[in-house]
Amino acid sequence: GAGVSQSPSNKVTEKGKDVELRCDPISGHTALYWYRQSLGQGLEFLIYFQGNSAPDKSGLPSDRFSAERTGGSVSTLTIQRTQQEDSAVYLCASSLGGNSGTGGNTIYFGEGSWLTVV
Amino acid sequence: GQQLNQSPQSMFIQEGEDVSMNCTSSSIFNTWLWYKQDPGEGPVLLIALYKAGELTSNGRLTAQFGITRKDSFLNISASIPSDVGIYFCAGRRAGNMLTFGGGTRLMVKP
Numbered sequence: 544g545a546g547v548s549q550s551p552s553n554k555v556t557e558k559g560k561d562v563e564l565r566c567d568p569i570s571g572h573t574a575l576y577w578y579r580q581s582l583g584q585g586l587e588f589l590i591y592f593q594g595n596s597a598p599d600k601s602g603l604p605s606d607r608f609s610a611e612r613t614g615g616s617v618s619t620l621t622i623q624r625t626q627q628e629d630s631a632v633y634l635c636a637s638s639l640g641g642n643s644g645t646g647g648n649t650i651y652f653g654e655g656s657w658l659t660v661v
Numbered sequence: 662g663q664q665l666n667q668s669p670q671s672m673f674i675q676e677g678e679d680v681s682m683n684c685t686s687s688s689i690f691n692t693w694l695w696y697k698q699d700p701g702e703g704p705v706l707l708i709a710l711y712k713a714g715e716l717t718s719n720g721r722l723t724a725q726f727g728i729t730r731k732d733s734f735l736n737i738s739a740s741i742p743s744d745v746g747i748y749f750c751a752g753r754r755a756g757n758m759l760t761f762g763g764g765t766r767l768m769v770k771p
Binding site: 547576578583584585586588634636649650651652653654655 | 667694696701702703704705706709749759760761762763764766
């Protein structure tokens, strides 16, 4: 697609339920990132996928959070047993990847999935 | 991940005024990026800087990659109401990982 696509754009869920958030990166982008943004706050890194390498999960806040990327393209972020503090915008981004050159450095964000846990 | 120190956290200025914000870190970065986020949208890239000392402009925006590679600033000249939003700096170290600043919320009074 033309840009990074995320779904759902809005999700209201009850505390304790599981949620799945989907990200379709830009076609051909090998690097994919998930960030979390609480209301009025900055961007908190969650997880990073680069090609076939093992993902960098260092930002995941607890074991209730997990993410996978199938076939090097679409990614799903799963939050199990949601808590109210999980309410935030979850932003996905992608880039061409690689460790040098301008192409790998430009990352493009989706519009985010707004999660509200009640 | 490690946060960059971005300041100021917020600014409320008069239309037509110039704006300056900066990011600092104790670590060296290979790349500095500046993003703007409008309400309800994802961040959009404004300027990318790839070399220490580099000064780059994009219309009324000017950004510089600090000589020490530990800081960067963004200037906006002659602000207009549509400049309102949250501005984020981001730095990249080896390994393609981006670290973001906490954001500067800009409000412009017409």
